[in-house]
Amino acid sequence: MNKYKMEKSILVNIKNKVAYIKFNRPNKFNSFNREMALLLQDELKACAENKAIRAVVLTGEGKAFCAGQDLQEVTNPELNPGFKKILEEHYNPIVTLIRSLSKPVIAAVNGVAAGAGANLALACDVVVANEKASFIQAFSKIGLIPDSGGTFFLPRLIGFQRASGLAMLGDKVDAIEAERMGMIYTYFSSETFDDEVQKLAGKLANMPTQALANIKSAFNQSMSNSLEEQLALESKLQIASARTQDYKEGVTAFMEKRKPEFKGE
Structure with a gap:
């Protein structure tokens, strides 16, 4: 499938092994x-099941990446699902799916990422941004706390003090500052953003997919493991990685001084 398929509020395009x-x-x-x-x-579930997909990109249509929760929904008595349902049925499952997906997930932040939108981006494996993009922990401005994994990922990315300050003050952080403080991987100019995202996604889609999945698993578990537990996990995952066809191809290509052709197997 090479064209976007319309699914109401979500557009999907699968191209060159990237969703x-x-x-x-x-x-x-x-x-x-x-x-x-x-x-x-x-x-996201479909991406997990489709073996032909080896990388996923999340981005936004128009000027924004995602402004978080639609407040018109939560202030409309007929539409409001309530915060318990919003968190337990909407955002928490999305974060869990992103972190459990055995393929790299790129957040291509094309514009403002606010509230839950910012934190869903930060839950991804690689976050890149348009130079004109910005990140805002907007929750405190309406009397709420960061959700969607914000209190988990943000302090780990930028440190306790900066995370606490941004969460409490709700300051806007531009892409350049976000890169400087370690919130994102890098940023691209507006003129080259789309091309750079495609190049990055293509590179990841052609890498040894199982090794990337094992890297992701190791980082996920490092959040709570002791050093001894993490060393044991590294041994387990390294042994599993060494059994893959991509490992054999990588070593063979290195010895033969050629570019490897990884199949994700």
């Missing part, structure tokens, strides 16, 4: 409602 998932509520700055959250979960 491009685009938030598609540009008139609402791609803020989440229940329909969009559930559709995103469906697409």
